[in-house]
Amino acid sequence: MSLTTDHLESVYEQVISRNPGEDEFHQAVREVFDSLHPVLADHPQYVEASVLERICEPERQITFRVPWVDDDGRVQINRGFRVQFNSALGPYKGGLRFHPTVLAGTVKFLGFEQTFKNALTGLPIGGGKGGADFDPKGRSEAEIMRFCQSFMTEAYRHIGYDLDIPAGDIGVGGREIGYLFGQYKRIAGRWESGVITGKGITWGGSLVRKEATGYGTVYFTDHMLRATGRSFDGAKVLVSGSGNVAIYAIQKIQELGGVVLGASDSSGSVYDPDGIDLNLLRRIKEAQRGRISEYVEKRDRAEFLEGRNVWAVAEKSDVDIALPCATQNELDADDAAKLIKAGVVAVAEGANMPTTPEGYRVLREAEVLFGPGKAANAGGVATSALEMQQNASRDTWSFDYTDTRLSEIMENIHSACAETAAEYGREGDYVTGANITGFLRVADAVIAQGVI
Incomplete structure (x- = not known):
């Protein structure tokens, strides 16, 4: 092994030994470390300053x-x-x-x-x-x-x-x-309104905050698609979950011309060959706080897949795009294989780490476009920061202005990830691009501020 690989493996072993039983944390660290070999080879100062050890230990x-x-x-x-x-x-x-x-x-x-x-x-x-x-x-x-x-x-x-x-x-x-x-x-x-974000609109909240993670995921995905000459127009899409992220991702997909065939909750998933009726889904999940199984009672051709995740819909229909928007490790290797068989060309993570390492490997080997959560679902925290800006200035921005700011941020994130991936010889690899871009920004700030 190279000195870079030795260092990465040594630090990773420290992470495991210092954080026993925390498999999800180990998984997140591994996923970032797998992208950093060329960075550490080009920038030995990060090794000399023990940056990896420092960023893996919470303050x-x-x-x-x-x-x-x-x-x-x-x-x-x-x-x-x-x-x-x-x-x-x-x-x-x-x-x-x-x-x-x-x-x-x-x-x-x-x-x-x-x-x-x-x-x-x-x-x-x-x-x-x-x-x-x-x-x-x-x-x-x-x-x-x-x-x-x-x-x-x-x-x-x-x-x-x-x-x-x-x-x-x-x-x-x-x-x-x-x-x-x-x-x-x-x-x-x-x-002190800026102490917490996601507040109500009439008492310091920001327009678009509720929609932001779902909208942002779709904006990022749209940029991935357009970079390869594709779009949402006419695409068949699966979205896991039925909370805020999923609901507003579905809304934006439909605005861009896509057809969402399935959504889910913890009880199972629904398949609607006519496309998800968003108003009905919102009424059930937001107004009534009901279960997604109630959806099929109002839609003649819809099916409820009890106890099955939304990726099971790929057994019934072609699928172009998949957005996991529910929870971590919800899309595994078997699910990825189903999506590939159904013709999927792009997957973007609306949730945090919803794809297992094995699922990601299957998608990567099939050359499916993949938007990692730290890039694709950053719209929520970005709009939270915009809420903080409004609170600091005692101001309120319009929906359209805030949405434009969100769209610009997601475009900038896509560009940074794409450019970094290309710079390190991994063109089109958004996982590598996101990990390296994020790491460099944090690592440079860590070094600049000394040993603290």
Whole structure:
């Protein structure tokens, strides 16, 4: 092995030994390291300054108890997390996830990914992530409020406009953000709107924030397609999930002329050969907080695939484009093979690390265009940063202006990834381009700021 390979493997082994059992974190580190061989060969200063070791170790990890009282008067205990991963480029920025599967390793992998994703936006924000092993599903409004208030009672001392700015993620939408911000304001005794993003439009929020991750994923995918002479017009598309990211990705795909054949939730997926009726899907998932199985009750030709992910639709129809927008490791090698057989030409990650390493290898070997999450789904955090700018200037931008800013950021991310990949002899490899671009921006800032 070369000295570069030796160094990468040595640091990776350190990551595994120092973070036992945190497989998702190991996976995220491995995926970045696999792109860095030519960078370290050309820039030995990163090895000499121990940059890899430094960016793999969070600057701060916070774990805390979240006690709250349910509607039956019983005390419940959950565990809260905040990982402030890297502040080389700015204050920590990243969402909160409320889901029963959240563990320290989950938050750590998300914070690691967030560091490079935020770097790709070109905005002055570092990387962080947080959450709790609390499930809002099935809980009353009062229970969710009491949980959020208890969570913020501890978290407030660790966040701030110039320190750490959380936002929403899975299980944390506008309702939860409202309760969290209200408790922060109550404890801090001041209106500090820039301390959290994803707020309501009438009290410091930004237009396009709800749509941003879905829109941004489609904007990035559209640039990938156009670089190879393709477009969404007439394309058959699968989108996993049915939350904000999926819903607004579907909306933008339809605006660009694509036909979305399937969507999903944790109970299964739907296949609609006539194209997903977005208004119906939104009514079920947003207004009624229902299950996606209810969709087929209103659409004669639609099918519900119980317990199956949306990639199963590839067994029933041709598929041109796939956007995994649900959760990590949802698209594996078997799913990738189904998509390839169905004719897929592009996959872009609307969720964080939704493709397994094996799934990615299958897609790469078939030369499928692939947009990694740290690039393709950066629109959400980019618009959060735009919300911070509006808060700082006590201003509110129009939907069209904010959407234009988002579109420009996603175009810049695509260009940076494409140009970097070509510079390192990997033209069209957006994974390599995103990893190297993000790494260089963070690494240079780390070195410039000394040993801290």
